Amino acid sequence: MTSPRERRVLTAVLSIIAVAGCGGSDGANAGNNGIAPPDGANVVPIVVDSGPRGANGAPVGYVNGAFVTITVCIPGTANCQAIDHVLVDTGSSGLRLLANDGRAGGELSLQLPPLQDVGKNAVAECFQFVDGFTWGQVQLADVRVGGEMASGIAIQVIGEAAYPVPGQCLGVGNDEDTLEGASGLLANGILGVGLFVQDCGPACATDPAVAGSGNPGLYFACSSSASGGCVETSLPTAAQVSNPVSRFATDDNGVIVELPPVLAAGAATASGSLVFGIGTRSNNGLGNAVVIPVDDRGTFTTLFPGQGTRYPVSFIDSGSNGIYFLSSAVTGIPTCTGGSGIDSFYCPPSPLTLSAANQGAAGTPTVPVTFSIANAKALFDSNGAAFSNLGGQSVGSSSAHLPAAFDWGLPFFFGRNVFTAIEGAATPGGAGPYVAY
């Protein structure tokens, strides 16, 4: 922990380093061939390691987590705090940080100003991830990542205990409001640098009390800390938790995640870069990457095997830690045995090389992809943290009514530069939203 004064000095030093680093090289393909990583104010290092330290002093044991250090400041001031091991998540939008409040076990101790509605109620959010939720107040911060800054944006502070989790929120999944524990984040926060400008968008700006409202009830107005003190509310899009990249002064149209290849046996760590902007500088051009447009849900179609069956609602997501697809019954790949919660991962007796293709949401282009699936139990037993061949089951039905999806998680990113363009943003590859690789 640093004192506020130390933090101010540190921030000043970091700012100088950031400004001094504005050279920039053409690093758009650095992840593929091992040449020097890009530098510049729009670049921040990514580390893939075992995650932040938990209560016992040892890393929490994250597998395939891509982490960056970010800095949050009270808006308009130099009163800042750096937070390490924030997960880079191209599958969501918005910054969420775990509070340092004892139960949550996160790092954020800086007291940020709360977002309030017109009635001076505190605004809180119940945000959904794949089988859980994060609950906490919406607060305002200047968010610095590398040399970029998003000024005065709304972020979610997870796990601060001012308001109990509303019943509606408890119903959407498991509570992920802690660092450790069975459904803990295993990260000090989530940096959502995905396809959308806001985490929710126009639906959350509609009045939930109006009949037929499409408001999904993510945002709450909290008038008291008593049970029932938080009620579902609307929030204008401009006030919602937003993708920090979309609020940068420059380099605001998307990101590149650049990770090097890792050996088939995995690695204890891997180092790469999170690059801001697409085609805005000499170090973030599309190069040979092919643009795959996505629909308004952020999804495209994966064809598998080869160019066979179509699996719509597929997505690329650095925040997923494996390549998750179909089921053992569909793929014929055996799952792991032996318990320890690994029985939904694939455990082929020897590594498999598989072929698929990713197709734009409107039918073009069709981009081949080969990927590898190794024995997940052997990977976990190696105690590594970076694996390009970890995979498991997802929703197994292949029907048109509940479409099966390919979840191209972090293993897909190793050895590739993966672009995520924000909805509505202009880029040399056309307007977002799209993914490209």
Add this chain to the structure above:
Amino acid sequence: MTTRSAIRLCAWLPALVLATVASSTPALAALGGDVSSVQKDRARFKASLQLSPTAHYSVHELRAPTGTLIREYVTGNGRVFGVTWQGPWRPDLRQLLGPYFADFQQAANAKRTGRNGPLSSRSSRLVIEMSGHPRAFQGRAYVPELVPAEVAEDEIQ
């Protein structure tokens, strides 16, 4: 490659049911409950309802104004044996899974790598699968012992 059932969706005989909101009393469970619980879900999710009977079960399709589509699979004698959902946000699973919500929580907590991938869990009490990301979630859950013998599990979709 894929295991598709013999009974296809095209065999369904869709019929629109003009239903009224049953009540605003505390909702009962859907999964494992009787068919009347579908009406409670309909009220909770403020959804429109469409009923599609098949030879061995009926499908009650709830479309919520949030864009989320919920299907509840009901046996001939009125038990809800499976539910599915897809849409930008998840429905209230406590409502939808009822007595099986705790089984879901236990399954989600048992995952080796915490929260960082989809859920695919199979036990004798509950099969549950959940995938997706914010703005595109999907999932299904069913109770194996309630699934009619003539029905392939892949029909729950």
